Structures are given as C-alpha cells and as structure tokens.
Amino acid sequence: MANFTPISAAIGGALIGLAAVMLMRLNGRIAGITGIFAGLIEAQSTDWSWRATFVVGLVAAPLSAALIGYTVPIPQMPPSLAMIAVAGLLVGFGTRLSNGCTSGHGVCGIARLSPRSIIATGIFMAAAVIVVALTRHVVGG
C-alpha cells in the first residue's frame, strides 16, 4: 500500500466534517455539493447567494494552497473527451435523481444515520468499483 496516506486523509476528512457541521450551525444547511450546485444552475433566485459563495470558497481553496507554496496538480483525466462527457452526464443526472452525491449522502446523510443515504452510498460505491474493475482490468488492462 505504497500510496496510502492515512495522516493527510484523516486531517482532510476532519476538515470536510468541520465544514459540514459549520454550514449546519451557521446556515442550517446540509453540505451536499450536488444540492448546492444544482440550486445554483437552476437559478432559484431566493437563496442563490450562499450557494454561489460556497462554490467560490471551494474553488478558492486550491488557489490559496498554491499561493502559500503547495503544488496543485493538474488532474489526470482519461484521454477520451467523449468518455469524460458521458461520465459528467451520468454524474449530473444520477446525483439529481438520487438527490445527493459523496458529500450529501456519503458524509452528511450517513452521519445522520439516514437509511436512504446508507443505501445510496453502498450502491454508488459498488457501481464505481465495478466500473473501475472493468475499465482497468478487463477492457483497458
């Protein structure tokens, strides 16, 4: 397990949890990125501003990290732009249909012990594991 980084994973995970708890204590909202972002592009004018600033904060984080000397890597993406587009469509449609993603169901939902979120997380994890097994070990090799 040469790639395992338990310390930074634990610190980063705790920060994600802290952000989720703060958003509830300050604004009374679930820190689900899908819900926050979808509300933004579907332009529900009444609560647009807090969603927009959350996204700005999210994007500002790696920029601030770069400013203080961290390396922010360009993400490794598959070469096929068609595959990227299909993946994006699946993620967008799927997270709206199931009402949550890794943050909303995986963190906030399971933290509330919501059966819906536990089921959702089990299913999207399993589906992703199967797709990675197929693309890395069966098709691509």
Next chain:
Amino acid sequence: MRALASLFCGFIFGWGLFISGMIRPDKVLGFLDVLAIPSGNWDPSLAVVMAAALAVTGLGYALARRRAPLFEAQNQWPTQTVIDRPLVVGSALFGMGWGLVGLCPGPAIENLATLSPPVIIFVVAMAAGMVAYRLWEARAAASAERALATATATDG
C-alpha cells in the same frame, strides 16, 4: 452574513478535499480499484477520509440537532425517508460516472481552479446532466398529471 458564512465553509471543505488528496481523480480511482488489493497497490485513503469526516459530522450534527443555526430561522434537515427507485437508479448512474473518471461533484468543481480543459468539459457535462434531469422530471410530472386527468375524465 449567510453568504460570508458559506464562503468560509466552502473554503474549509475545499481544503479538506485538497489535503486529503480527494481532489485528485487518480487517488480516488486508486481506492475504487479493489482488484489492486492482492498486488499491494490499493490505496485505502478514501475510507480514512470518510471515517474522519463521519466522526466529526456525526458528533457535530448530534449537537446541532438541539439548537437553531446562527443565520437562519431553523435547521433544514432532509425529510425524505423512502427508499425508492429514483434513489437506487440515480446512485447506480452516479457511481458509473464516478468510476469512469474518478470525479464526483465536489472535486470536479474545485478542480475548475486548475483551468484544465478536460475538467471544464466534465463540469459542463455534469451541469447539463442536472438540467436534463430537471427537464425529464418536469415532463414526467406533466404526463402523470395528464394520465390522472384522463383517468378522472373516464371515471366521470
């Protein structure tokens, strides 16, 4: 104040994804690749991220239950409890897309900071998928209403 508070929360959330390495699709795929366990190349980091996030959120939410938020009248907890087909099918579709690239919505949006063209394409497609869902949902609701109207007319 609400906008400022959520700016701060988004910033901390983004730092969490950055420090944990979950902003990197290759690291996420390294976790999802369970067939790499026998060879010793599996990366369990994502499980540690989730465990730490859940410990903090679980405790914090338990304390937050009893009090009103600072900048809002009350906490807006999700109210749905039914495990239905949209939940199951939607989660499966999301998982397939996640497995193809290694990006879920948070890291995808955060990676816009790198101005990487493939990431921009992913986020635009993701937004299109969300809009497509909204249109599909509106159509489904309209046809259900028509069916109901027809049924009522026939009955009556």
